Amino acid sequence: MPKIELTAEDEAQVEEFAGNLFMASLAAMELANVELGVRLGLYEALAGAGPTTAGELAAAAGIAERYAREWLEQQAVAGVVEVDDVAKGPDDRRFTLPDAHAHVLIDDDSEACMKPCAAVVPWAGKALDIMVEEFRRGTGAAFGLFDLHDLQAAFTRPVFVNHLVQTWLPALPDVQAKLESGARVRIAEVGCGEGVAGITIATAYPEVQIDGYDLDAASIAVARDAATAAGLSDRVRFEVRDAADPLDGGEYDLVMAIEMLHDVPDPVGILRTMKQLAGSDGAVLVVDERTEDAFTVPANEMERFLHSFSTLHCLAVSMQDGGVGTGTVIRGDVLRGYAEDAGFSSVATLDVEHPQFRLYRLS
Ligand SMILES: C[S@@+](CC[C@H](N)C(=O)[O-])C[C@H]1O[C@@H](n2cnc3c(N)ncnc32)[C@H](O)[C@@H]1O
Numbered sequence: 001m002p003k004i005e006l007t008a009e010d011e012a013q014v015e016e017f018a019g020n021l022f023m024a025s026l027a028a029m030e031l032a033n034v035e036l037g038v039r040l041g042l043y044e045a046l047a048g049a050g051p052t053t054a055g056e057l058a059a060a061a062g063i064a065e066r067y068a069r070e071w072l073e074q075q076a077v078a079g080v081v082e083v084d085d086v087a088k089g090p091d092d093r094r095f096t097l098p099d100a101h102a103h104v105l106i107d108d109d110s111e112a113c114m115k116p117c118a119a120v121v122p123w124a125g126k127a128l129d130i131m132v133e134e135f136r137r138g139t140g141a142a143f144g145l146f147d148l149h150d151l152q153a154a155f156t157r158p159v160f161v162n163h164l165v166q167t168w169l170p171a172l173p174d175v176q177a178k179l180e181s182g183a184r185v186r187i188a189e190v191g192c193g194e195g196v197a198g199i200t201i202a203t204a205y206p207e208v209q210i211d212g213y214d215l216d217a218a219s220i221a222v223a224r225d226a227a228t229a230a231g232l233s234d235r236v237r238f239e240v241r242d243a244a245d246p247l248d249g250g251e252y253d254l255v256m257a258i259e260m261l262h263d264v265p266d267p268v269g270i271l272r273t274m275k276q277l278a279g280s281d282g283a284v285l286v287v288d289e290r291t292e293d294a295f296t297v298p299a300n301e302m303e304r305f306l307h308s309f310s311t312l313h314c315l316a317v318s319m320q321d322g323g324v325g326t327g328t329v330i331r332g333d334v335l336r337g338y339a340e341d342a343g344f345s346s347v348a349t350l351d352v353e354h355p356q357f358r359l360y361r362l363s
Pocket residue numbers: 143152153156190191192193194213214215216219241242243244257258259260263264265
């Protein structure tokens with residue numbers, strides 16, 4: 001390795017850059033400790049329990065007391081829990097999880113819930129092993145290989161629960177009018193994952209019929225169980241299917257693809273299927289990442305988040321079988337190009353605010 005001679009200016013940059021990476025590693029380690037708390041039910045045990053000793057937490061959560069103490073101390077220095085008196089003996093200190101932190105760590109339906117962000121840490125380790133090989137090979141990797149479906153659903157659940165019925169569907173006035181008329185409305189979703197979007201809509205509108213399609217059998221199994229558990233299996237169906245293949249099934253009032261187009265090897269094929277399913281009167285809605293219009297450096301946090309997911313997962317998935325290789329950072333002009341190739345004549349960006357997602361109506 002060549003010896004690098006550093007100038008005084010370089011030295012300052014070394015300090016700043018090394019410091020940034022150290023802080024990133026600290027953040028990753030602290031997130032791993034949050035994930036420990038999530039997996040062991042420690043936050044549930046602490047939430048609303050008031051000041052708690054290590055022994056009380058150990059008893060409530062069924063873990064070894066020495067670990068409970070070490071973890072509580074770690075959580076206190078990381079600013080997750082509060083400690084009553086550091087001067088007390090380790091077994092007598094009492095730790096409190098503030099209600100605001102409990103909300104962030106426990107409430108799966110809240111957009112403030114950061115459990116999925118903690119779960120990214122162990123997931124990234126698995127993705128890394130796949131991607132080291134894949135970077136050399138360059139032939140793409142299947143979605144199912146990454147075991148992402150639960151984490152994916154954990155990320156998108158709060159978005160669907162808080163926005164889909166409240167602001168997304170109303171941004172399609174013709175669809176909304178049909179929904180409010182009480183008539184039977186047929187909705188297809190391609191790349192439905194664990195089916196949370198369809199189940200959310202069907203729960204809100206008793207006349208809606210949903211057909212969800214996804215290539216990933218593990219996702220569809222979870223989606224079917226969720227539809228059954230919600231008592232919706234008579235009108236919410238999920239099927240393992242390649243949505244790039246033409247699908248029969250008649251005309252739908254709405255055909256949706258949510259956070260999936262950037263992941264697929266053949267996005268034009270998917271859009272052609274969606275066009276066919278919508279027929280002459282149905283609406284076509286594509287929801288995908290709210291990227292910048294062009295490659296931007298320095299980038300905002302969301303753009304950095306999207307780029308990080310792309311190199312660890314999405315690009316590889318979209319490169320399977322000689323796929324186009326879009327990746328997570330799907331820019332508006334790329335999506336418009338796919339729509340044009342699929343035979344759509346217009347792509348309207350809907351007036352819906354969301355920090356991560358942009359809604360496109362294709363006609
Ligand atoms: C990032 S996930 C999004 C899942 C869900 N829409 C959500 O927002 O949580 C992308 C989904 O697209 C599915 N998918 C990819 N290619 C597909 C294809 N050709 N046909 C059907 N589904 C596909 C994947 O299996 C995966 O479930």
